Amino acid sequence: MSARRRPRSLRARLLVIIGLALGAVCAAMALTTVFVQRAYLLGDLDDRVHDAAEHSLGGARLQPADDLSFLASGHPTGMLAARLGTDGDILAAEVVRRDAPPRALTDAQRTALAGVATDGSTRTTTVPDLGTYRVTVARSDGISVLAGLPMDDVQDMISGMVVVEAVLAVAGLAVAGGLCAVVVRRQLRPLGRIAATAAEVSRAPLDRGEATGIARVPARDTDPASEAGRVGAALNRMIDHVESSDTARRRTEERMRRFLADTGHELRTPLASIAGYAELMNRGTAPVEPVLAWRRVSAESARMTGLVEDLLLLARLDEGRPLHRAEVDVAALVAEAVRHAQAVGSGHDWRLELRPDDTPLVLGDEARLHQLVAGLLANARMHTPAGTRVVAIVETGEDLCVVRVRDDGPGIPRALLPTVFDRFTRADTSRARSGPYDGGSGLGLAVVTAIVTAHGGHTEVESEPGRTEFTVRLPLAPERPCGPTTAATVARPGQRRGGREPRAAGQSARARSLP
Secondary structure, three states: OOOOOOOOOHHHHHHHHHHHHHHHHHHHHHHHHHHHHHHHHHHHHHHHHHHHHHHHHHHHOOOOOOOOHHHHOOOOOOOEEEEEOOOOOEEEEEEEEOOEEEEEOOHHHHHHHOOOOOOOOOEEEEEOOOEEEEEEEEEEOOEEEEEEEEOHHHHHHHHHHHHHHHHHHHHHHHHHHHHHHHHHHHHHHHHHHHHHHHHHHHOOOHHHOOOOOOOOOOHHHOOOOOHHHHHHHHHHHHHHHHHHHHHHHHHHHHHHHHHHHHHHHHHHHHHHHHHHHHHHHHHOOOOOOHHHHHHHHHHHHHHHHHHHHHHHHHHHHHOOOOOOOEEEEHHHHHHHHHHHHHHHOOOOEEEEEEEOOOOOEEEEOHHHHHHHHHHHHHHHHHOOOOOOEEEEEEEEEOOEEEEEEEEOOOOOOHHHHHHOOOOOOOOOOOOOOOOOOOOOOOOHHHHHHHHHHHOOOEEEEEEEOOEEEEEEEEEEOOOOOOOOOOOOOOOOOOOOOOOOOOOOOOOOOEEEEOO
């Protein structure tokens, strides 16, 4: 079985194509030149043949029918002439010789001339022992004369011209082919460097996650003005994309590992507490009262349940599951959340400020929005000491409902601000819970920002010692025509259903301390 033929490279194919194209062009030019020159030479020869025939016809008028003495002078060497009878037969035929009188043609030579037409056209005839001739017949006043001139000089010139054209064509083809080879080699050199870079990239250990420091195509090979430059630039962009994607993947994996570790730690703490109290109670030697032990077990169970519910909520929001949508009165919702926060954290000074120019209706999930506000208030309560004033503010503007939760506590450390909404972010990074107030699990603000994002809003935080403010901006529900009250909306005094009616004077803003 014969070995497979090795495929030609792009450079070889280009050279073959260019060579064939140049060869075709050179051949066409040579053939055109030869045909044009041949037509010109034959036309000139035919003119001279007709002139010779007319000159011979003039001399024949003065001579008898079989007399060719007019060939003695004034005619070129090699010319042949013949007197024709009325029926076209050759009466006499001679050929002009150099430095010698004309010689009569032989019978074979006369026979070769016998078939020449007498219509005045020029024909090519081969005469034995004399060569190829261009002959014609001239007639006047009943006298017919055949004249012919040899074509040897014209044929020799044409043959020489063909040889010269062929030599020039071959030489030009060789020079053009060499120049094309140099140009093609130079133009394809960037492709070679790009191919080498691509081969080096293919050997990079991308399967092991090592997608940094990958070789790039040199800048000189990324010129967008050339095809090779565009290929090189595209390859560099692809490598940049691979590296950025790998970096993002590794960051995601790192966050996932950290998230799993934090989740495991948060779950292990209440489980260890529950298991410890249960073991002591099973032994019957518990140093604490059974009722207190059960309370601790219930508290840790509730803590673990809350953590699991927060994780499930974050997972659902990350998946983009649709939320229940209805018009929610944010002012009423915030007021209810502040009352609940006051009942839980009576050691703080809770205040509510309503500054809407209109009833702030938001299209969203009421339960999740309540969880959002409760999370912000719980964050303020858990991270500030007793006696801290916490103010919840509701206002509207630019088609947005803005909820602010401000406190005058110690503030958030500056280094923690960029990651305050990340999961398991806490000021007590050691998870020791040894501070003056409980630090929480670190999921509260992550849940808040996930709920806000799911409703198409965004969160902000500003903090300094003595003032910390969380801001939530949610898009207002679109206005709709007036209609009957539905269960999805909340009617309030001074509000017209389906629209937003401004409050009376003195009601546009109020701040009060809840009882």
